[in-house]
Amino acid sequence: MTKPTAEMNRSTVHALSPMQSCRDRGRQSFIFHAKRQLGQFARSTLQAEFGNAQVTDDTESSVAPLDKHPAFAAWSALNIGSQQQMWRALGDMVSRQAPALDEAAKEWNKAAKKGSIELDPELAMPTYFASTAYHGQPGGYCLDRDSDDWYAGALQEAGGTLYSRGAGTGAKDSKGQAVLRFIEATFPGFSPQRVVDLGCGYGGQTGNYVVGFPDAEIHGVDLGAGLLRYAHPRAEALGLPIHFKQACASATGFPDASFDLVVSNILLHEIPREMLEAVMRESFRVLKPGGLVVHQDVPTQRPDTPAFQQWLSNWQVAHNDEPFWQSFAETSVPDALISAGFSSEDVFESYQPQIDGPLVWYMVGARKL
Amino acid sequence: MKQGAQPSDKPAYFEDPAMQALYQMVLILGEELAATREQLHALIALCEAGTVPTAEALEAFVPDEQFDQERADWVARLLEPLEKMSSQSGDA
Numbered sequence: 001m002t003k004p005t006a007e008m009n010r011s012t013v014h015a016l017s018p019m020q021s022c023r024d025r026g027r028q029s030f031i032f033h034a035k036r037q038l039g040q041f042a043r044s045t046l047q048a049e050f051g052n053a054q055v056t057d058d059t060e061s062s063v064a065p066l067d068k069h070p071a072f073a074a075w076s077a078l079n080i081g082s083q084q085q086m087w088r089a090l091g092d093m094v095s096r097q098a099p100a101l102d103e104a105a106k107e108w109n110k111a112a113k114k115g116s117i118e119l120d121p122e123l124a125m126p127t128y129f130a131s132t133a134y135h136g137q138p139g140g141y142c143l144d145r146d147s148d149d150w151y152a153g154a155l156q157e158a159g160g161t162l163y164s165r166g167a168g169t170g171a172k173d174s175k176g177q178a179v180l181r182f183i184e185a186t187f188p189g190f191s192p193q194r195v196v197d198l199g200c201g202y203g204g205q206t207g208n209y210v211v212g213f214p215d216a217e218i219h220g221v222d223l224g225a226g227l228l229r230y231a232h233p234r235a236e237a238l239g240l241p242i243h244f245k246q247a248c249a250s251a252t253g254f255p256d257a258s259f260d261l262v263v264s265n266i267l268l269h270e271i272p273r274e275m276l277e278a279v280m281r282e283s284f285r286v287l288k289p290g291g292l293v294v295h296q297d298v299p300t301q302r303p304d305t306p307a308f309q310q311w312l313s314n315w316q317v318a319h320n321d322e323p324f325w326q327s328f329a330e331t332s333v334p335d336a337l338i339s340a341g342f343s344s345e346d347v348f349e350s351y352q353p354q355i356d357g358p359l360v361w362y363m364v365g366a367r368k369l
Numbered sequence: 370m371k372q373g374a375q376p377s378d379k380p381a382y383f384e385d386p387a388m389q390a391l392y393q394m395v396l397i398l399g400e401e402l403a404a405t406r407e408q409l410h411a412l413i414a415l416c417e418a419g420t421v422p423t424a425e426a427l428e429a430f431v432p433d434e435q436f437d438q439e440r441a442d443w444v445a446r447l448l449e450p451l452e453k454m455s456s457q458s459g460d461a
Binding site for chain 1 (some may be wrong): 371372373374375376377379380382383388389392393396397399400402403404405406407408411427428430432437440441444445447448451452454455
């Protein structure tokens with residue numbers, strides 16, 4: 001058994017990383033290459049067919065003709081099929097090693113000295129969160145079968161890695177590093193003492209803020225207990241002092257004006273519009289005067305987003321358990337920030353390149369002055 | 370304690386549901402073939418190197434970049450017929 005190879009290894013390898021067997025490697029490589037090929041097919045053939053449909057269609061809807069094209073049907077079936085395969089292959093890998101990973105989690109929980117975890121078994125899950133299996137992940141992020149269950153976090157990390165690598169992202173990519181790079185370039189010298197990462201999930205990006213701001217106290221908040229039970233021992237094993245708390249990003253329970261920096265990574269497109277607005281209000285509430293909020297997300301709001309890209313976004317909504325993708329694309333985050341209390345002159349938007357990949361990220365936020 | 374959410378039902382992509390089933394079967398076959406290729410490649414490479422191909426040796430084996438390229442190439446060949454569905458190919 002070996003640790004995941006570089007090809008699959010977007011995420012840092014740590015004590016809770018499942019070992020990839022020879023057979024796992026074969027299965028996952030097939031899924032990786034299939035996803036890459038299907039992405040290439042979408043960008044070439046499907047995009048060309050989309051253009052043809054636009055030219056020949058004189059109705060307002062230019063999407064319907066492509067939906068009936070045989071290439072679209074084949075691509076959709078293969079794309080969804082590879083996604084289902086991905087979860088099965090990763091689920092098999094994680095489940096097979098559950099006893100060993102369980103032991104590792106317990107050991108690192110016991111040895112925890114740097115960070116902490118605070119779970120709230122009474123916390124009511126919002127309906128949208130409890131009913132969404134994001135990206136088709138079985139059980140979703142709310143899976144929480146018993147008081148030791150860390151499965152959702154393990155699957156989120158493994159799935160996030162294979163999914164984004166299959167979508168063209170490189171092995172060295174890091175969304176948290178992209179935020180750090182943006183802050184350094186836009187607010188040089190900004191040095192927070194307390195940072196909170198909203199919707200931190202398995203903590204993969206939260207660790208970047210420890211590295212970027214080594215003197216700061218770093219907190220991570222998420223609704224999913226099964227995510228945080230993985231995030232905490234993972235962070236401890238990596239020597240990252242992070243304080244994880246189970247709470248909603250819109251109601252963190254932290255005191256007013258208690259953070260210098262509020263961040264989130266690809267949270268906003270996973271929540272309904274009213275929750276997005278509530279998250280902006282919470283960002284404003286917990287920020288100290290002079291503090292900074294930066295939310296990083298998918299660039300669906302870009303004004304020059306090509307029609308085909310918009311069509312692909314709609315496909316995600318209808319086919320890949322992304323129920324809020326389109327509502328996010330239609331929501332003005334700057335307006336939500338202003339409504340939350342930030343001054344319009346302190347609100348910013350920017351598009352930043354991926355650290356290692358062909359995409360750009362949407363950065364939106366504000367300074368609380 | 371929460372059992373979690375389940376993925377939503379997917380739309381029907383074909384008028385004939387057997388087509389969808391066939392695509393799923395092809396993917397499963399491709400995945401199984403990939404797993405077998407991976408193990409066979411490791412087995413042959415270990416034998417050629419004079420290493421006894423124990424289960425441990427098989428799992429410890431790391432393929433080289435050339436094999437990775439071969440993986441990419443055969444998956445590309447597998448999906449190549451998709452291109453023939455393009456209206457520009459004359460086969461649509």
